[in-house]
Amino acid sequence: MHLPSRTKMDSQESICSSFSLLVEAVEVASQRVVDQQHEAVKAEVGYGFATFKPTYAWSEELIPIAQRLHQTISSLIELAKISLSFYIMELDSHVQGFKSLKTRRDMVFSQALTALVTSFYVTLSHHLTDPYFLQQVREIGFLAQFESLLTSVGDECGMLEDMCIAVQELSTVKFQFAEMWQSNFDGPFDFQLSGTRDSLRIRFLLPRSCFAALMDKHVQQGEAIRVVPILFTQGVNEMQTLANFKSQGHLQEEINLSAMKSLEEYVEGYNKMVPKNRQLGMGQLTHIYSQHKSRNVEFIMAVRQLGRKLKAGRLTCCKSGKDRTGMSVTLEECGMLRNEYQLEEAAFMNALNTLRS
Numbered sequence: 001m002h003l004p005s006r007t008k009m010d011s012q013e014s015i016c017s018s019f020s021l022l023v024e025a026v027e028v029a030s031q032r033v034v035d036q037q038h039e040a041v042k043a044e045v046g047y048g049f050a051t052f053k054p055t056y057a058w059s060e061e062l063i064p065i066a067q068r069l070h071q072t073i074s075s076l077i078e079l080a081k082i083s084l085s086f087y088i089m090e091l092d093s094h095v096q097g098f099k100s101l102k103t104r105r106d107m108v109f110s111q112a113l114t115a116l117v118t119s120f121y122v123t124l125s126h127h128l129t130d131p132y133f134l135q136q137v138r139e140i141g142f143l144a145q146f147e148s149l150l151t152s153v154g155d156e157c158g159m160l161e162d163m164c165i166a167v168q169e170l171s172t173v174k175f176q177f178a179e180m181w182q183s184n185f186d187g188p189f190d191f192q193l194s195g196t197r198d199s200l201r202i203r204f205l206l207p208r209s210c211f212a213a214l215m216d217k218h219v220q221q222g223e224a225i226r227v228v229p230i231l232f233t234q235g236v237n238e239m240q241t242l243a244n245f246k247s248q249g250h251l252q253e254e255i256n257l258s259a260m261k262s263l264e265e266y267v268e269g270y271n272k273m274v275p276k277n278r279q280l281g282m283g284q285l286t287h288i289y290s291q292h293k294s295r296n297v298e299f300i301m302a303v304r305q306l307g308r309k310l311k312a313g314r315l316t317c318c319k320s321g322k323d324r325t326g327m328s329v330t331l332e333e334c335g336m337l338r339n340e341y342q343l344e345e346a347a348f349m350n351a352l353n354t355l356r357s
Contacts, residue, residue, distance in 0.1 A: 084230040090275050105165060108196075112166035113173065116227065119200060119313030120175060121189065132274070134216035138310045140269040141228040143312035144170060145302060150236035153254040156319055160233060163317075164255055170229040172202045176222050177214060180205040217240055228266055234300045236324060256299075260289060263306070270310060280309055302334055305339070330355040 067093045120142055127133035146167050150156040180190060191203040201224070206214075214220050233255050264282055271279040285302045293299075309316055316332070318324035337343035343351060 030081055070302055104119060108162045108166040109169050115315050116170055119315055123313045127311060128213050129215055131215035134219050137225045139273055140216055141226040141265055143310055144227055145229040145307040145312040145314050146228045147316040148233035149236050149318040151239040153239055167229045167231040170227050173227045174204045174224040176224050177219055178203055178205055179211040180207050230262045231302050232256055232259045234296060236295050
């Protein structure tokens with residue numbers, strides 16, 4: 001809190017006025033004393049001069065002016081104390097806001113981290129004996145592909161902002177593997193956390209049989225696997241159409257543009273480590289992305305297909321994880337049945353309706 005301009009000006013004028021009066025009174029008193037000295041010099045007594053004894057009581061005039069100046073300064077000091085108290089209260093509210101923001105980031109990060117660990121373990125279980133997968137994640141990282149179906153307007157805009165920050169901070173996470181020595185452990189795996197928020201290590205403790213199945217000696221020796229998190233978002237309900245109409249879809253565009261750049265870098269690294277017949281391109285995805293449709297569902301579907309070819313961890317969410325997420329996941333599952341398990345095109349809609357029933 002700052003002093004109002006009028007209050008500051010009044011205080012400054014009052015102090016200047018009191019100080020000027022005090023200086024003026026001192027100058028007048030000094031001049032009178034000097035005049036009395038001159039008069040005493042002229043009055044000769046005998047062969048010497050009269051002893052000078054000033055008769056002007058100058059202190060009686062200066063004391064009221066000095067008291068006025070003292071009161072003015074005291075009032076200004078009290079005003080400053082009050083202003084400082086309000087400033088401290090305001091600063092404290094900002095500190096509380098910072099603490100609240102940190103708590104908010106911790107909450108969304110912990111949820112994103114849980115989803116990441118689950119996705120990594122499921123993906124690893126699917127590719128456990130695939131030496132190319134372990135080499136890929138060791139050299140260029142594990143691709144964690146988040147798909148958001150939130151709209152970029154209203155309450156969901158804030159959720160999308162939280163998710164964006166949480167996904168970005170997952171880049172500080174690294175995975176490691178070690179053999180589990182507990183013979184009585186009945187779970188599929190255990191894990192240990194170490195490090196700090198800026199450098200978090202998650203160490204998977206695998207049973208001996210699973211650890212021995214890892215087809216990469218560098219991974220078995222504890223070499224860390226970094227995480228490459230990317231977030232694509234596409235609002236699919238009528239609110240996103242309204243947001244685009246009101247030019248409020250810039251957050252979605254910024255997130256997708258950043259994700260496209262990160263995905264392009266990952267694909268480039270992937271193509272450097274695989275034979276030419278296994279290399280992947282982003283031409284189709286880039287073409288679909290450049291169309292800038294209001295609700296570009298084809299864009300999300302193309303992202304999914306490329307992500308599965310890159311053996312990425314796939315995570316989908318919306319506001320509640322029910323309607324939009326259910327529709328999206330069932331569509332993706334039917335796409336997997338068609339592309340990977342030769343589901344006939346004529347049976348696609350029947351399978352889709354069955355999954356959604």
